[in-house]
Amino acid sequence: MTNTVPPDAQERRAIKPVICYPVDTLPKPDMALYAHARANLLKTDEVLVPARDAATFHVPAGHFFRISSVEGPQVGDLNLWNADDLNERFYSGKTRALHGTHITKGQQMWSSFPYLRPMATIIHDTLDWYGIDDFGGSVHDVIGTRCDPYTHHLLKGGQYHHCCHSNLTRALAKELNMPLSQAESLVHDVLNVFMCTGFTRDTGQYFMKASPVRPGDYLEFVAEIDLLGALSACPGGDCSLEHSSDVAACYPLLVEVFAPSQEMLKGRAHNSPNGYDRSHGS
Numbered sequence: 394m395t396n397t398v399p400p401d402a403q404e405r406r407a408i409k410p411v412i413c414y415p416v417d418t419l420p421k422p423d424m425a426l427y428a429h430a431r432a433n434l435l436k437t438d439e440v441l442v443p444a445r446d447a448a449t450f451h452v453p454a455g456h457f458f459r460i461s462s463v464e465g466p467q468v469g470d471l472n473l474w475n476a477d478d479l480n481e482r483f484y485s486g487k488t489r490a491l492h493g494t495h496i497t498k499g500q501q502m503w504s505s506f507p508y509l510r511p512m513a514t515i516i517h518d519t520l521d522w523y524g525i526d527d528f529g530g531s532v533h534d535v536i537g538t539r540c541d542p543y544t545h546h547l548l549k550g551g552q553y554h555h556c557c558h559s560n561l562t563r564a565l566a567k568e569l570n571m572p573l574s575q576a577e578s579l580v581h582d583v584l585n586v587f588m589c590t591g592f593t594r595d596t597g598q599y600f601m602k603a604s605p606v607r608p609g610d611y612l613e614f615v616a617e618i619d620l621l622g623a624l625s626a627c628p629g630g631d632c633s634l635e636h637s638s639d640v641a642a643c644y645p646l647l648v649e650v651f652a653p654s655q656e657m658l659k660g661r662a663h664n665s666p667n668g669y670d671r672s673h674g675s
């Protein structure tokens with residue numbers, strides 16, 4: 394410490410925090426309609442994401458998608474784009490500001506500016522029992538960015554090619570038939586599906602611990618717009634030890650896509666882009 398503690402230090406620290414973005418006025422998804430639709434879903438597609446690799450999938454607006462643990466505890470890094478406009482992509486930071494560090498049933502994945510609208514709503518989470526553990530850890534975080542070869546090189550040197558960032562880049566390049574460099578610029582901060590993370594209380598550092606996920610667990614969403622998704626089965630496996638290595642036990646992840654009834658699709662509210670006029674006061 395290099396500065397003198399002011400006499401009213403304790404008083405200043407004792408001020409109670411206020412929530413930055415109270416969500417009382419946030420439009421709520423129609424969970425009753427979604428729950429009703431869940432009873433009659435028709436599976437239309439499935440993609441098995443190989444361990445230490447990524448794969449893409451498409452989900453039309455109003456359809457459901459489910460990410461499942463199938464063979465062993467495994468964490469997934471999820472990217473979402475508007476299938477018709479790749480500039481609109483998942484905005485992890487604003488989702489965190491609105492919903493908190495980890496998201497679960499009833500909460501939504503929000504898109505980047507200037508769209509800022511729900512891209513997907515979580516409709517079911519088999520890990521909702523976990524809550525917040527004694528270390529401050531919880532599951533499905535929007536605080537981590539994605540494991541990447543640049544940070545790996547910075548901290549450990551070497552060239553590691555199967556980080557989630559590279560896996561997502563390869564999968565997107567293949568899906569869109571574009572060069573890796575172009576695909577890389579579209580890859581963004583993720584939803585860490587099944588990952589158990591938090592911040593240490595003493596140093597405020599980002600931590601991870603073994604995910605509580607087990608085969609059979611899943612996280613299920615409703616697509617609020619036509620989506621292109623990419624999911625990486627993280628090389629950290631359950632992320633109990635390290636996350637950019639070939640040491641961890643890794644397993645595939647299953648993505649399934651389901652169509653609801655036509656009635657449910659008719660009942661959905663229209664999901665327009667954000668209403669701000671973009672004149673920025675000029």
Ligand SMILES: [Zn+2]
Pocket residue numbers: 470539540556557558626627628629636
């Ligand atoms: Zn990863």
